[in-house]
Amino acid sequence: MPDTAHWRTRPATLEFIDIxxxxxxxxxxxxxxxxxxxxxxxxxFFQQAREEGLEQGIEQGLERGMRQGxxxxxxxxxxxxxxxxxxxxxxxxAERLRRAQxxxxxxxxxxxxxxxxLDEVFRPTRA
Numbered sequence: 001m002p003d004t005a006h007w008r009t010r011p012a013t014l015e016f017i018d019i020x021x022x023x024x025x026x027x028x029x030x031x032x033x034x035x036x037x038x039x040x041x042x043x044x045f046f047q048q049a050r051e052e053g054l055e056q057g058i059e060q061g062l063e064r065g066m067r068q069g070x071x072x073x074x075x076x077x078x079x080x081x082x083x084x085x086x087x088x089x090x091x092x093x094a095e096r097l098r099r100a101q102x103x104x105x106x107x108x109x110x111x112x113x114x115x116x117x118l119d120e121v122f123r124p125t126r127a
Contacts (some may be wrong), residue, residue, distance in 0.1 A: 007043065016021060023114055034098045057077065067102070070102070071105060073106040074106065075098070075100065075105055077095055077109070078097065078105055078108055078109050078112060079094070081109070081112045082097075082112055082121060085115075086110060086117075086118050086121075091119075093118060093122070096122065107124065108121050108122060111123060
């Protein structure tokens with residue numbers, strides 16, 4: 001009969017081996033041949049890790065895409081408001097809008113509402 005403490009630590013050991021040793025497919029196959037009783041543990045761990053990694057990647061991609069979409073939308077609306085209020089947008093202002101961070105866009109969107117000049121739009125904060 002196996003030592004139960006040893007068997008309880010085996011999944012943690014497998015996780016350590018997988019993460020830090022980076023088992024190749026051949027190494028994993030040899031391990032499964034030598035330790036068939038643990039095959040389901042190893043297979044389950046790899047499957048779970050793959051699913052969690054895929055899920056995390058999808059979530060991060062969606063979040064990033066949504067942030068970029070919001071920023072692009074803010075940029076387009078702000079550019080439209082500036083053109084409506086001040087006319088043609090100088091190339092340096094267009095470039096500044098293109099490179100702006102989301103927080104800058106938000107500040108400038110507030111500024112454009114009562115700015116008297118284009119320079120006032122691009123001030124860090126409205127007094």
